[in-house]
Amino acid sequence: MLMKFSSSAYSGVIIVLVLLSSAGCSRKQSEPVIVKETMTNTIDLMKKRILLDSSKILYQKPVTPEDFNTEWTVHHSAWEVKDGWLVGENSGNWPGMAILKQDFRGNVLVEFEAQTVLPSTHDINVMWNGEWLTEKDQRGIAYVAGLQGWWTGKVGIEKSNDYKFMVGTPLFGFEPGRIYRIQAGSIDGHCFIFADGKLLLEAMDPDPIDNRKYTKVGFEAYCSKIRIRNICIRQISWEPVELKYEAEF
Numbered sequence: 001m002l003m004k005f006s007s008s009a010y011s012g013v014i015i016v017l018v019l020l021s022s023a024g025c026s027r028k029q030s031e032p033v034i035v036k037e038t039m040t041n042t043i044d045l046m047k048k049r050i051l052l053d054s055s056k057i058l059y060q061k062p063v064t065p066e067d068f069n070t071e072w073t074v075h076h077s078a079w080e081v082k083d084g085w086l087v088g089e090n091s092g093n094w095p096g097m098a099i100l101k102q103d104f105r106g107n108v109l110v111e112f113e114a115q116t117v118l119p120s121t122h123d124i125n126v127m128w129n130g131e132w133l134t135e136k137d138q139r140g141i142a143y144v145a146g147l148q149g150w151w152t153g154k155v156g157i158e159k160s161n162d163y164k165f166m167v168g169t170p171l172f173g174f175e176p177g178r179i180y181r182i183q184a185g186s187i188d189g190h191c192f193i194f195a196d197g198k199l200l201l202e203a204m205d206p207d208p209i210d211n212r213k214y215t216k217v218g219f220e221a222y223c224s225k226i227r228i229r230n231i232c233i234r235q236i237s238w239e240p241v242e243l244k245y246e247a248e249f
Helices: 065-071
Strands: 002-010 013-020 032-038 042-045 048-051 057-060 072-075 078-082 085-090 096-100 108-116 124-130 142-149 154-160 166-169 180-187 190-195 198-204 216-221 224-235 238-240
Touching (some): 065 072, 072 078, 085 216, 142 180, 216 224
Antiparallel strands (some): 042 048, 078 085, 124 216, 190 198
16 A cells, blocks of 8 residues: 655645555565656647747856856846846946847747846846847847846837837836746747746747847846846747637536
């Protein structure tokens, strides 16, 4: 007979400890047996399911001062690595960017932890499928998503630099200074942003960015002071999902 002893879940795997009765079994009654049950680690969107376990990790490591100096560029803002955090400060009404030099082509998912540094209360923003125009010293084509931005405290997604694709909602109860786990990215123009595992906003760009050509990922402080850690960038693996209603009456 099997009796459940205890269980814990992490990294998409449940580990269950069970006790075996001595009847018909040579193991001691108190000897635990580990039984593994796999779980599907996914993110659900409209008609799409992101498969995290098969989404290749392209970047994942702590940011050190040495790596930041060699692997990132900084634009119109001040950024530093402090106590394991990437801290960005920009007092102006413009994108203050820290951008990875590495290219991230295709459909990408950017995961990270972030918070505003009080008394700063707004604008934690992330860019992907982007570019920085050196000759103009400004951001060019890119997707940008963020929390508590767009001047009136919205969760938003936009496409620079013409901003004809822009969506937002004021319905998220943002708390200044709180640490959020943010996931943002897109699948061929199907853009999304999550916070702490909850979908906040998704929208479909009718004219998707060419994600083989525009390949930069970065973070933005917009008249804000923010800090970032535990950055993970993935190549999205996904599957279509059929959605339908079941009859309720």
